[in-house]
Amino acid sequence: MSQQIKLNHEDTIITRMGKGFLGERVVYRGKDLHHQLKNSQWIELFAFGITGREFTENELKLLNFIWVSTSYPDKAIWPNHITALAASSRSTASLALSIGITVFEASIYGGKPLKVGIDFFQRAAHAQKQGISISDFAAKELLKHKVIYGYGRPLASSDERIPHVVNFAHELGFSSGEHIKIALELAQHLKKSKGLSMNVAALYCALCADLGFTPEEFHLFTTPLVLAGMPPCYIEAKENPEGSFLPIRCDRVTYTGTAKREWC
Amino acid sequence: MSNSTKVNKPNYQSSIWLEEPESNNPFTAKSSYCYGYNVYQDILPKASLSEYWYLLFVGERPNSAQAQLLEKIAIAIANPGMRDESIRAAMNAGVGGSTAAASLIAALGVGAGQYGGAREIFTLVQQWQKSGCKLTEWENFLSKPNQDYDRVDIWSEYEHAPGFEPNGETCPTPILQTLEQLATICPNGAIAWLKQHREQFEQLIQYPLSMTGVIASAMFDLGLNAKQAEMLFLILRLPGAAVHALEQEQLGWKKFPFFGQNTILTDDPGSLGLPTVKGFDL
Numbered sequence: 001m002s003q004q005i006k007l008n009h010e011d012t013i014i015t016r017m018g019k020g021f022l023g024e025r026v027v028y029r030g031k032d033l034h035h036q037l038k039n040s041q042w043i044e045l046f047a048f049g050i051t052g053r054e055f056t057e058n059e060l061k062l063l064n065f066i067w068v069s070t071s072y073p074d075k076a077i078w079p080n081h082i083t084a085l086a087a088s089s090r091s092t093a094s095l096a097l098s099i100g101i102t103v104f105e106a107s108i109y110g111g112k113p114l115k116v117g118i119d120f121f122q123r124a125a126h127a128q129k130q131g132i133s134i135s136d137f138a139a140k141e142l143l144k145h146k147v148i149y150g151y152g153r154p155l156a157s158s159d160e161r162i163p164h165v166v167n168f169a170h171e172l173g174f175s176s177g178e179h180i181k182i183a184l185e186l187a188q189h190l191k192k193s194k195g196l197s198m199n200v201a202a203l204y205c206a207l208c209a210d211l212g213f214t215p216e217e218f219h220l221f222t223t224p225l226v227l228a229g230m231p232p233c234y235i236e237a238k239e240n241p242e243g244s245f246l247p248i249r250c251d252r253v254t255y256t257g258t259a260k261r262e263w264c
Numbered sequence: 265m266s267n268s269t270k271v272n273k274p275n276y277q278s279s280i281w282l283e284e285p286e287s288n289n290p291f292t293a294k295s296s297y298c299y300g301y302n303v304y305q306d307i308l309p310k311a312s313l314s315e316y317w318y319l320l321f322v323g324e325r326p327n328s329a330q331a332q333l334l335e336k337i338a339i340a341i342a343n344p345g346m347r348d349e350s351i352r353a354a355m356n357a358g359v360g361g362s363t364a365a366a367s368l369i370a371a372l373g374v375g376a377g378q379y380g381g382a383r384e385i386f387t388l389v390q391q392w393q394k395s396g397c398k399l400t401e402w403e404n405f406l407s408k409p410n411q412d413y414d415r416v417d418i419w420s421e422y423e424h425a426p427g428f429e430p431n432g433e434t435c436p437t438p439i440l441q442t443l444e445q446l447a448t449i450c451p452n453g454a455i456a457w458l459k460q461h462r463e464q465f466e467q468l469i470q471y472p473l474s475m476t477g478v479i480a481s482a483m484f485d486l487g488l489n490a491k492q493a494e495m496l497f498l499i500l501r502l503p504g505a506a507v508h509a510l511e512q513e514q515l516g517w518k519k520f521p522f523f524g525q526n527t528i529l530t531d532d533p534g535s536l537g538l539p540t541v542k543g544f545d546l
Contacts, residue, residue: 002471006431013527022524024538030531095365102373105418112418119416145415215416248276250285250293257279258299258323263306 043067050220051213058172059211063221065168066204069161071228075245079103079110079226080233087237088245100230101223109201110226113149115219117205120148121179124186125209134182135189142194150183150202151190161200169207177210280320299323314338321492330486333449337482340442341475341497343504350375350501351508358509359520371505372498378422380429380476386494387426388480393490397457399464406469425469427477435462435472442475446482453485 018028026033028045029052037045043064047055055063075084079100086096105111120141127137141148153159166184169175183206187198208218237245282300283293296303299319307316311325314335318326326334344351353370362370375381387409395401405411406425413421424430447456458481462473476497483493512520540546 002433003431011523011526013523015527015529016531019527019529019532020524021535025535027529027532030533032533032536035536036533091365092363095363095369098369102369115418116416219418247291249290250283251290252273253276253278253281253283255279255282255297256277257282260297260302261300263301263310263325 047221050217053212055211058174062169062172062174062207063211065165066207066222067225067228069165070200070204070225072226073229073232075233075237077226077229078106080229083230084233084237084245087234088240088243090238090242093231093234096234097227097230101227104226105223111219111222113201114205114222114225115215117149117201118209118213118218119215120150121182121202121206121209122215124182125178128178128182134185135193138186138189148186148190150205151186151194151196151198153197153199158197159199162198162203165200165203165207169203174207174210177207179206179209182206280323317496318486321496322487329449333446333482333486336442336445336449337479337486338500340446341479341500343507344375344475344501345504346508348375348380348504349377350381351504354505354509355512355520359512359515359517361513364506364509367509368502368505371502371509375498375501375505378419378426379424380474382494382497383419384426384476385480385483385497386490387422388477389484389488389493390490391426392454392481392484397454399461402461402465403468406465424471425465427474427480428465428469428471429474430471432472432474435466439473439475439478443473443478446478450482450485454481455485457481 016030018026018033020026025035028037029048031037037048040048041060041064044055044060047053047060047063072080075081082103083096083100086092086099107113124134124137128134138148166175169180174180180203183198183202187202190196190198204222205218208221213221280299282297284295284297286292286294295305298307298316301307301319307319311319312331312335314331315326317338318324318330318334346352346355350371353374354367357367357370376383378384378387391402391405395405406428409422409424409426443455443459443462447453447459450456455478458473458477466472479497480493483496488496
């Protein structure tokens with residue numbers, strides 16, 4: 001390689017994705033935004049922007065519920081907690097929500113488990129077609145990575161979203177896809193063999209795998225997953241006095257470090 | 265007003281920070297200690313910035329070479345220059361009058377990446393911890409940097425040898441100058457070893473050393489682990505982001521490039537016309 005790549009791209013944006021012809025029109029992935037996409041629901045446009053594909057009404061209902069079902073206006077939950085801190089310290093609405101979204105790309109919940117999780121189900125489905133049982137595949141995964149995202153949950157032993165999502169998926173006709181069947185079969189297996197309960201991430205991953213999302217597309221789709229839970233947290237924390245969101249006394253930090261010493 | 269006894273009392277834990285309260289307010293610190301040192305009584309009057317930062321990250325005071333090394337790292341990367349993608353992000357925020365935090369968050373988000381950004385530092389320091397100064401291991405890693413990438417992650421596979429510039433021709437003068445300066449401070453460390461083998465690596469992968477390669481080795485010499493180095497790299501590059509964002513805001517959007525005319529659309533349905541609105545002359 002050399003500077004040739006930079007020379008080729010200098011001063012020019014070449015794109016198939018879209019452009020605003022300001023004062024005239026806007027093209028969004030090959031469609032006129034204001035003419036051809038004006039009836040799109042926001043989540044429909046978002047999913048189209050990510051995948052380039054159009055989804056059926058029931059698919060959009062499912063995608064929408066994936067967002068709705070995990071939008072908790074609970075300030076104890078870490079991204080919301082940060083949003084509330086932003087309000088308590090009288091930062092702006094956009095900063096509060098954007099940092100909340102960014103923080104959701106975490107390792108023990110959110111971004112990483114979801115992206116790794118959808119890839120797991122896609123690999124599991126592939127293995128199953130090769131004649132490998134789900135329990136064998138899961139055992140190898142556990143041996144190698146110690147964890148299967150979507151099974152086990154920090155802070156709680158069960159997941160209140162699961163029956164709602166399972167039932168809604170069934171109602172909409174999405175309960176027989178190959179990935180969701182694997183997710184549910186594995187849930188039974190891991191509960192019996194390891195005492196691990198499924199959490200909703202497994203369902204989200206499996207259902208979106210059945211809808212044809214790639215891990216990269218799913219990563220983008222789930223980035224604002226908990227966004228709708230944040231505004232109530234921001235609003236209420238801002239209604240309260242500044243600096244009043246869970247203030248911490250000095251003695252509520254347990255110090256475990258080096259004893260006092262002098263800087264000579 | 266106090267109600268802290270009515271619910272459970274979760275405690276935070278830290279081996280870094282101790283605060284003792286003022287007698288009249290348990291929520292206000294009378295004294296703050298960082299790894300045992302009184303911050304406002306001792307560190308503030310006696311320590312330099314690089315000494316304090318080293319203490320914060322490592323937990324002990326630096327010797328003079330370590331303090332000097334951190335100071336020179338900070339100078340070398342304080343401003344990557346306005347062509348750097350993280351600085352451009354900050355300028356794009358600044359020119360529109362976004363919040364100060366937005367400018368810095370923009371720089372952090374872009375500068376966190378794997379091409380010239382903090383994730384590259386993370387990967388390289390991790391590799392230093394793994395390989396030390398073993399030439400064959402480094403050659404193996406640089407030739408195939410994704411050997412340990414065994415499943416999908418939020419981070420992608422590397423598209424180049426970390427620490428090197430795939431779009432470069434020869435190693436740029438500022439990088440050679442930084443390498444030389446840092447290796448002089450730490451003549452027996454990773455940075456000096458990198459200087460010794462730079463050309464060998466460049467011949468192997470066919471493109472030159474980058475600033476991330478230099479800084480990661482120096483941060484390893486400082487005793488930072490991969491995550492600490494990634495964080496410090498992000499912080500230390502913010503001064504440039506700040507001043508360039510402020511400058512572009514002050515200069516104004518009319519003097520800032522806009523690439524609308526330079527955007528070539530390859531999938532275009534063509535104009536479908538702009539509707540008129542009855543009763544309004546728009």
